[in-house]
Amino acid sequence: MKNKWLLALTLAFVISMTQAVAPVQAMVGENPDCISPKVVQLKGEMEKVWIDHTIWTRSYIVSAISNRPDQKDVLDRLMRNQQDIGNVIKPYYGEAAGNKLADLMREHIRIAVKIVAAAKAGNQSEVDKLEADWHKNADDIAKFLSAANPNWQFKELQDMLYTHLQLITEIVVSCIKGDWKADIAATDKNEIHMIHLADILTEGIVKQFPEKF
Structure with missing residues (x-):
């Protein structure tokens, strides 16, 4: 009798839990606002590489202007970030496309390095040419x-990237002047801006390849 009572209680518990979970599962499946784990993963990966971009770009600017001994190591890390950016899109556009984006991003950094050197030397005509x-x-x-x-x-x-260049320029100028508050303000703006760019890229990939998410 006791065993029958326990069996009945167990069955009642299982049925109640099934009834409670079923509506939640239905809601998750039907709710368009639900974000899949794969979308969350891509969003995190994309934001990380672009946040790293702001961090290591600013680190290089400070190192170069201050003649720090870590300048080469910081630049190496910054260049690695450009490959990281390219690698994020490889699962969707292929190896060649990812490497092409990395090449374009490395050129972005090579020009920035020259701009920092020209600005530090006070060569405005060279800065203007390099900015073009x-x-x-x-x-x-x-x-x-x-x-x-x-x-x-x-x-x-284009607008997003141009704004990024303007914010990097503000950081360079502020560091040369020793205006650290302005440097910090521009760095904060640049980080928020790059997160926005990352989210635009993530949203575009999810829309183009819904079957992957």
Whole structure:
């Protein structure tokens, strides 16, 4: 009798739990606002590489302007970040496309390195020339990405990249002047801006490849 009572109680518990879980599962499956683990993973990976981009770019600027002995090591780490950015898109666009983006991003950094040196030397004419090259490179990055994904609009990406260049310029100028509050403010803005860019890229990939998520 006791065993029958325990069996009945167990069955009642199982049925009640099943009834409680079923509506939750149905809601998750039907709710368009639910984010899949794969989307969360991509969002995290994308944001990390672009946050790293802001961190190591600023670290290089400080190191170069201050003549720190870690300048080469910081630049090496910054260059590795450009490959990290390319690697994030490889699962969706392939090895060649990821490496192409990394090449374009490395050129972005090579020009930035020259700009820092010219600005530090007070050579404004050289800075102006290099900034034109910098914006041309930004155009190339925006063209490459917008050609790969119809959800990535060229003008939106171009505007995002141009703003990034402006914020980096503000950091360089502030560091040369020793205006650390302005440097910190521009760095904060740049980080938030790059997270926004990362989210635009993530959203575009999810829309283009819904079957992967």
